[in-house]
Amino acid sequence: MTDDDAFTPEQERDLLAAEHALGVLDGGESARARRLEAEDAGFAEAVARWRGRLAPLAEEVEPLEPPAGLLAAVERRIGETGDGSNVVQLRRKLAAWRGMAGAAGAIAAALALVVMVRPAALIEKPPVEQVQERGALVATMAGDKGPARLVATFDPMSRNLVVAAAAGISAGSKETHELWMIPKGGKPHSMGVMPPDKPMHAVLPVEIAANFTEGVMLAVSVEPAGGSPSGLPTGPVIASGAFVRA
Amino acid sequence: MLARLLGEVARGDRGALSRLYALTSARLFGLCMRVLRSEPDAEEVLQEVYVRVWTRAGQYDPARAGAMSWLAGIARNGAIDRIRGRKPGGVPIDAANDVADESPSAIDLIEKAEDGRRLGGCLDELEERPRAMIRAAFFDGLSYAELAERETVPLGTMKSWIRRGLLRLKGCLER
Numbered sequence: 001m002t003d004d005d006a007f008t009p010e011q012e013r014d015l016l017a018a019e020h021a022l023g024v025l026d027g028g029e030s031a032r033a034r035r036l037e038a039e040d041a042g043f044a045e046a047v048a049r050w051r052g053r054l055a056p057l058a059e060e061v062e063p064l065e066p067p068a069g070l071l072a073a074v075e076r077r078i079g080e081t082g083d084g085s086n087v088v089q090l091r092r093k094l095a096a097w098r099g100m101a102g103a104a105g106a107i108a109a110a111l112a113l114v115v116m117v118r119p120a121a122l123i124e125k126p127p128v129e130q131v132q133e134r135g136a137l138v139a140t141m142a143g144d145k146g147p148a149r150l151v152a153t154f155d156p157m158s159r160n161l162v163v164a165a166a167a168g169i170s171a172g173s174k175e176t177h178e179l180w181m182i183p184k185g186g187k188p189h190s191m192g193v194m195p196p197d198k199p200m201h202a203v204l205p206v207e208i209a210a211n212f213t214e215g216v217m218l219a220v221s222v223e224p225a226g227g228s229p230s231g232l233p234t235g236p237v238i239a240s241g242a243f244v245r246a
Numbered sequence: 247m248l249a250r251l252l253g254e255v256a257r258g259d260r261g262a263l264s265r266l267y268a269l270t271s272a273r274l275f276g277l278c279m280r281v282l283r284s285e286p287d288a289e290e291v292l293q294e295v296y297v298r299v300w301t302r303a304g305q306y307d308p309a310r311a312g313a314m315s316w317l318a319g320i321a322r323n324g325a326i327d328r329i330r331g332r333k334p335g336g337v338p339i340d341a342a343n344d345v346a347d348e349s350p351s352a353i354d355l356i357e358k359a360e361d362g363r364r365l366g367g368c369l370d371e372l373e374e375r376p377r378a379m380i381r382a383a384f385f386d387g388l389s390y391a392e393l394a395e396r397e398t399v400p401l402g403t404m405k406s407w408i409r410r411g412l413l414r415l416k417g418c419l420e421r
Contacts (some may be wrong), residue, residue, distance in 0.1 A: 011413065018412040022380065026389040033336040051400055052311060053419055055338065057384050058318035061280040063272035071267045074296040206331035
């Protein structure tokens with residue numbers, strides 16, 4: 001920024017929200033904006049307002065008829081499950097499990113569900129750069145000492161990652177749980193701060209999804225509100241586990 | 247109309263998905279082509295967009311955004327993710343949106359998207375450079391650093407153009 005741009009702190013904050021919504025930030029600034037968005041309702045609102053302000057830009061472009069047959073390809077990819085989508089069903093199940101005591105049953109159901117949704121997800125050959133291995137992956141994360149237990153499922157086809165806490169995970173008001181992916185022989189990568197009272201769901205970008213293969217570790221650490229300030233785990237790891245094929 | 251179709255899609259109605267496709271696919275394909283400038287890529291992203299619409303239609307909230315804006319947001323994110331997937335260290339825009347989805351406190355507070363014609367009018371009031379750069383960031387998924395490199399101006403200059411443009415845009419939209 002040049003010296004003659006003097007903005008008030010409020011303007012700076014709103015500009016950060018705008019830049020985040022527009023997608024021009026990179027590196028540390030982008031990470032900071034995402035963290036603020038996750039932890040600060042006022043900032044999240046500002047980002048959402050900016051997304052709303054900019055959204056009509058997308059409608060400027062000239063409509064262009066897609067090739068015939070594309071809808072049929074979409075319908076094949078959706079699969080033949082008929083009513084509702086796999087992910088929607090999975091979410092509903094996860095929502096229903098919240099507060100349910102039978103954690104083991106939930107884990108078993110999660111495994112069964114993933115196995116069930118696989119054939120439909122595999123009908124269409126996925127784009128080559130999108131996945132290396134196509135089967136769904138499951139990681140059961142447990143702690144050495146504490147009672148923490150989480151189940152993560154990842155579908156390489158749709159790049160959907162769902163992490164549900166089965167037991168023993170609660171953070172103090174000034175703490176959060178952060179999920180990490182640790183590639184074989186590599187450093188931990190943050191997958192984000194976990195929502196405190198519901199399963200975490202994310203559609204992973206292609207380049208991150210490419211790392212998700214059998215044997216890759218997931219771990220959950222306790223971090224200050226907003227997530228690790230350093231980009232690496234700073235607090236105790238309460239649970240960890242490796243992905244296996246479902 | 248589109249909002250009602252999205253509701254039916256959320257309940258698993260395939261007929262509704264095909265009606266929604268008939269009404270919106272040309273707009274979304276145009277957008278994917280504008281961002282990706284490659285027909286095979288745009289076709290593949292468009293497929294992913296409708297698969298995603300099928301799985302996420304339940305998350306659409308008419309109080310938050312117009313249906314077309316919501317659909318266009320998914321298409322833009324999908325297309326920009328594809329561009330960034332080819333670049334190491336690119337920031338996944340989709341992950342950023344997922345963070346917003348997880349923030350329940352924000353959901354009730356958000357107003358409807360402002361009218362597109364007003365945005366167009368306000369963009370027209372900006373100087374040429376900021377206007378072009380905001381469009382380039384939006385459609386090409388370029389960061390400050392990439393925009394500065396492309397335009398061969400210092401990073402600070404690029405930031406200044408875009409930030410002033412954004413502030414002026416906001417001022418105009420709130421008039």
